[in-house]
Amino acid sequence: MSGKPTPLSGFPELLPAERVVEQQVIDTLRRVFELHGFAGIETRVVEPLDRLAKGGEIDKEIYGLHRLQGEAEGRDVDPSRQLGLHFDLTVPFARYVLENSGKLEFPFRRYQIQPAWRGERPQVGRYRQFTQADVDIVGQGELGFHHDVEVMRVMVAAIAALPFPPVSFQFNNRKLIQGFYRGLGLTDVTAAIRVIDKLDKMPREVVVEQLTTLAGASPEQAEQCLRLASIRASDTSFVEEVRALGVEDDLLETGLTELAAVIEGCAAAASDRVSVEANLRIARGLDYYTGTVVEIFMAGYEHLKSVGGGGRYDALADDGKNTYPGVGVSLGVSRTVVPLVADGVLSASRSVPSAVLVALATEESRPSSEAVAAALRSRGIPCEVAAAPQRFGKQIRTAERRGIPFVWFPADAETNHHVKDIRSGDQVEADPALWTPPDQDLRPQVVVSPSSTIKETQ
């Protein structure tokens, strides 16, 4: 196959230096998740279509698979035998838990960093293939509330360890909302949540009107709903603000207590770049959440909407014998990294792992250069030997183009080994068995550009 191919819309790919950034983001997430005892798993990328379907409805955004050799015979119509690519990591995780429930220890903490696929039309910040990082804790039969705090704090700690622009975790609690609406005397709580969820997209008056027409609220009840939804606080002061609205309900009280615990627990892991907030208009449309809910936003990328989210679900999975409650949160790795590298906010100090280019005087002296490289590698120093015995000036420029900081000149009959820092021009005698580059030069570094203009390129 020849001819220059063109990129496929919605399937972003990274150049080697950009992949350094993504890989370091993934490595950092993994390190923090593992520090907190989360086990990494990987699931197959396909599920039977009947598992991907929600409530019997096949979601429109799924890629189905067909064997090309099966074309002639026509495709199987049984949705338990047809396969599709998973569109998130929650559906496969729930299936994995059910399939292996006898072999897992509960509560089961797992992280999973894998791509998912959606066949939808690509748009800004939305891709057809995208990598996600999920952490979840799942119990068998029961799962204590304190795990809500635990799993959210892990993601706060993980993002605090990333070189991202400021990130905000905005928490709410479905019990709080439901209890408030119930205490208020609203009968159609679900409809009210659905309307309030549109508060950022519609004028206030339309929301009030829809609360009246669609959720059966009186004008006073609608106003109370809006007052609740306008409460935001970076500490637990929201509890008093809600109480000041004068609504009383047991479920509301539970929700307030839980949300306060999440805010306090996560604040401990927050940093100057990761903030935690109670935002009482966050609902997350999906109706299976039953307690804690969260959406994650990144400063300068508000047009991407949330870059992550999650919450508590009392029935992540059910095998007829047991129910498996879970709580988890997902971060969009592609959703954040692809625009951050495209906009130059994050870049890598070099495009290759090599810290050293070992120069080559003549093709005949290749074994001497290889010996230097082997000595450096045996002590964990990544390096490469020049491809051809060009003039040393040319070899230095090769290192420059790749961002390799050091060029090594092997000893010959007249001179000893020398190593040159090509950034400063400093050249020193060195022993391949002893010389070590500064720590920060050993691996490619992720460089944060504070002055980068933030604009999304798809």
Added chain:
Amino acid sequence: MSGKPTPLSGFPELLPAERVVEQQVIDTLRRVFELHGFAGIETRVVEPLDRLAKGGEIDKEIYGLHRLQGEAEGRDVDPSRQLGLHFDLTVPFARYVLENSGKLEFPFRRYQIQPAWRGERPQVGRYRQFTQADVDIVGQGELGFHHDVEVMRVMVAAIAALPFPPVSFQFNNRKLIQGFYRGLGLTDVTAAIRVIDKLDKMPREVVVEQLTTLAGASPEQAEQCLRLASIRASDTSFVEEVRALGVEDDLLETGLTELAAVIEGCAAAASDRVSVEANLRIARGLDYYTGTVVEIFMAGYEHLKSVGGGGRYDALADDGKNTYPGVGVSLGVSRTVVPLVADGVLSASRSVPSAVLVALATEESRPSSEAVAAALRSRGIPCEVAAAPQRFGKQIRTAERRGIPFVWFPADAETNHHVKDIRSGDQVEADPALWTPPDQDLRPQVVVSPSSTIKETQ
């Protein structure tokens, strides 16, 4: 979706402890590849069908993709717009090189560890989804032969760093074969290679007969072909054995020199468990190889055929302006790891990352236990806090079931902090700001069972 799901044939998934093994294999490969200056990339999993097709023919084993929402409209028939899952990592790499040729530095060293898919019927050692680890070096216009030695040596070093059963690299060179056949006076060199390639599957007499009937060889020429194919050596002594057959040809000489250089270069990276051999019957059927070829075998798993392979191709890709020669080798990660864990040859010392379970005296004392965990994590020690304040004996058994070596008992009004090694039962006073587990307990270890019965479970 409820009900217990069943595994999908051909899509192996690993339990958390098994995934520890796979992850450590991947981490080790990556570390060695990077030490040698190979940059990691990841490509999208889909390619247009016309790129996956070989010479216009759609391979039978490809999974095609269709958008479920596009069902009604019928599928696009233009193969440049239809997508399929890649079946190896070479096709997407070649496309990536062409697409980004202006942004890459050549020679470009890359590694890629990703799944690939084949829609074929699953059989022993063959999966529908399988992870591969590929290293390749690609040049623009030209690529010196010494890169053959370089890339093969990297894979030898990488596998030597893995806890695998003995692995054998069996090398040959297509120039050597072609030159020998040409010097012998055979006219249909390709047909002869195709016949000799079946030497392991057919009786010697049939091969001789087919060489005569299919490749136009005389009985004497056929015998010479078989003599060449029977030569094997773990050093460069094969050169004299070939010369003793009395065939003379320039291309044969080049092939002998190249193969000798590969054998010598790789022997330097070999170990007591990774051996390197010249095996002159290795041809690798695929006809685009033009020099070095290699197949990799694992002791006890010969029934899987090769667990990896590769070689030199003078035209990995071509964009009409430039040709991109390449040399590379691929290791089947699933092909090796899945049977090794299924057979109990490799296992993990525990199923969770946690080195410490911090015990919980009462639900009210959770903040004290969390504080111990935070202190340990700040020094890089993975840990988890007990889910519930059960009797300590029960908490210790939880740690045992997960393979966690240490249980920490936080200080209370009467006693100081204690940590117990639950394997020995030893318990000592400890300070959360100072105590560190032995290095080998910090992360789950891969355990090699020397006495494991080797049998494949699919």
